[in-house]
Amino acid sequence: VLKSAKKDDANLAREIHHHRQFLHPHIARLYEVIVTEKLVWLALEYCPGDELYDHVLKHGRMEAGKVQKIFTQLVGAVSYVHGKSCVHRDLKLENILLDKHEDVKLVDFGFTREYQGATSYLQTWCGTVCYSAPEMLKGEKYAGEKVDVWSLGVILYALLCGELPYDEDDDAATKLLILKEEPKFPEYMPEPAKELIKKLLSKRPILRPPLGDILRDPWLSEHAPLQQEILKLQQPPAFSTQVEKETLQRMRSAGVDIDVVIENVLSQRCDSLAGWWALLIEKEQRKEKRRERKRREKEAEAKSVRRLSAASSRLLAQSALGEIHEEGDVLRSPSARGRRMARPNGSLSLQSPELPRVVESKSPTSDSIQAAARGASRSRSRPAPPPKDPNMPTFGRPRIASRGNSMLRYSTVNPDLLSPTYIPPPQRK
Known part of the structure; x- marks a missing residue:
């Protein structure tokens, strides 16, 4: 952002002097001063957002949540300036920019003056009429901090209502309203915001709260802690x-x-x-x-x-335990599995979960193994039986008899041998 001013501007040197020493997140940074033949250019931090004045002019009043954020940031920036023993004296919507995140960036320190606390008073009138405090319009000596607090009250009212509390076409009429009238509050304004504005726009400067109390107001409690932390930071x-x-x-x-x-x-x-x-x-x-x-x-x-x-591991473990319980139909707590139990003789034994019982069988001996091997060998060496003759009569065919599960078989071609009355001949000696 470039800002130009004539070389003979009385406020230019003061603005450069104060602005270059302000390092705050909500004060636009001054990077470079460029002096030409007739003008002096100030290279400031880039702020793509509008001035607050243009934003209100285009969109009207803001929602309360957005106003809380913007106003709290503005109070934090002004508190920083006061902490540097300076007062701004020209706080207004036109001097507040918005960056790409819609955060506040305060600019224009042409009327800034050093300020030595509550016992020091200023007398020069400066700024814009509709933002000026009553004591300044009267030409009285004024406390710089209280003048800035009044301007903050005007800005807060404008953000919530979309218009200034005291604004007439004639400056004299505007001054009269500031000196005599109280601001009119619409029904849609939040009650906590209304009470805060009444304090800020008090006709008596002594009744206006200091900036520290403003940051502690309940209506700003959401964003105030961050600004308080920023104010506590020490620049290395x-x-x-x-x-x-x-x-x-x-x-x-x-x-x-x-x-x-x-x-x-x-x-x-x-x-x-x-x-x-x-x-x-x-x-x-x-x-x-x-x-x-x-x-x-x-x-x-x-x-x-x-x-x-x-x-996930716990769920898988629980699922596995559930499957075991369903198969065994016995519900046991995980702590019961593998629990040590005392035997009658006093020794400890490990009780394992019930497993399916398997019938025990004796292991085969070496003799039985050898006998089985010999039987298998003989069965392999026995010749195959002769093929059956289909022309052979039934009575002449070999008859195979079996009894039970016996492995013995006999065959013959003599039918008399199969007769129950057959008596074998005596054996020859």
Whole structure:
């Protein structure tokens, strides 16, 4: 983003002086100051989003959740400025940009002044009428912090309602409304937001809450802790972090005179070398954040896989036990299997789960094995029986008789031998 101003602009030097020392996530970074013959250009952090003024003009009022985020970030940025003993004095929708994530980026520090606390008062009127506090319009001495709080109240009202609380075509009429009238709240405005706006737009400066109390308001409790943590961070010395040291080493390897870079950065010259350095560091920091995010994602994924694996193992074990129980029709607790039981004589025995019983048989002896082998050998050496003659009469055929399961067989061709009354002849001596 380029912002130009004339070289003789009285507020230009003050803006550069203050802006270059503000390093906050919700303040647009000033990278370089380019001086030409007639103009001075400020190279700021790129913000592709609209100004809040253009956003409200196009889309109207915002939803409460989005307003909470934007307003809390804005309060955090203003708190940072006050922590640097400065006051902005020109807070308005036109000076608030949105980046690609729709996060707040505060700009335009032309009216910024050093401020020495509650006992120090300012007197110069500056800013825009419709955002100005009553004491400033009266020409009285005012506390810079309380003026910024009033402007924050106007911005919060505009974001929720889509219009300014005090805005007339005539500046005099607008001043009169600011001094005499209370803002009118629509029915759709959340009650907690309404109570906060009433505090911020109090006519008496002493009744306006400090920025720390605003961040502790219950309506901003969702986003306030992050801003409080950012405010607690301490900016490390230049060139002290590991990222900066590694970047310097790479620049030296590329032939860059790093002594000049260090001198320009430490003196806050806002030239091309200092701007280049700031852009390089921001790029490396984004890379580091991405690596850290991927590392956390991988750790979370590995943890999830381990958890699922353990659950699957338990399910498989339970399923296997269920199958065993169904087959045996006996339900036993896992602790009962393999439990040691005491024998009557006092010794311990291991009780194993019931197994199917198998009938025991004696192992064959060597003698029976040899006998079986001889029988098999004789059966193999016996000649095959002669083929049957189909022309032989029935009475002449060999008759085979069997009795029971006996293995004995006999054959004959004499039918008298088969007669029950047959008497064999005496044997010859």
